[in-house]
Amino acid sequence: SSAHLALAPHLFGWKYQGLAYDVMLHLGTLLAICAYFARDWAGIVRAGVTRAGAPEGRTLWLLAVGTVPAVALGLLLHEAAENAFREPWWIACNLIIFSGLIYWADRSPSQTRSLADLSLKDAALIGMAQAIALLPGASRSGMTIMAALFLGYARRDAARISFLFATPVLLGAGLLEAGKISAADIDPAFLTGVSAAFLTGLASIKFLLTYLKDRTLKIFILYRVALGACILWSLR
Secondary structure, three states: OHHHHHHHHHHHOOOOOOHHHHHHHHHHHHHHHHHHOHHHHHHHHHHHHHOOOOHHHHHHHHHHHHHHHHHHHHHHOHHHHHOHHHOHHHHHHHHHHHHHHHHHHHOOOOOOEOHHHOOHHHHHHHHHHHHHHHOOOOOHHHHHHHHHHHOOEOHHHHHHHHHHHHHHHHHHHHHHHHOOOOHHHOOHHHHHHHHHHHHHHHHHHHHHHHHOOOOOOHHHHHHHHHHHHHHHHHOO
């Protein structure tokens, strides 16, 4: 969570570790996604290359379409994402405001679609929602799950779609920031952070996909609102 990474220095009095280190932690999460969905990605890539015109072969290219908005806005707003957007009051407002939209989406009456139903329009809309996550506190997974729910996808499938959409975006961001990291930066603390992100990422994916089989997003929404309120209270 970019919001939590940005808040930690403020809460504990640490020096901000920098966006490049944050992105490297996200690469730990990316490794977890790749490990967990390795079979899915193998099938998606194989079908996309060998049967691009068939329904099962379109998924790879639809995921590519959904990546474009986040890449474009990420390049355009890179400096703002590293500085202005990371102020605690801004994060708190995003946590609370977007919780209302996630709650609305979670109550959507039609939640029956799956990844097999993904269309070009859906990929574009989910991709645009993913781009909103440049605002820490909006939450990349929160925005993509929200968009998928509004489009009628089942909660568990919405979460699965969210993780698949995350893969190329996290990979691109990691490659963009990798050039800023020198060999001297790869110390025990660096490796510990990436390893912790990988392990907690695996656990979180498994938990979320299991939890959303028959439960709503209510507990996550309540947490977001409570955290946002606590931040604003601490800044008063």
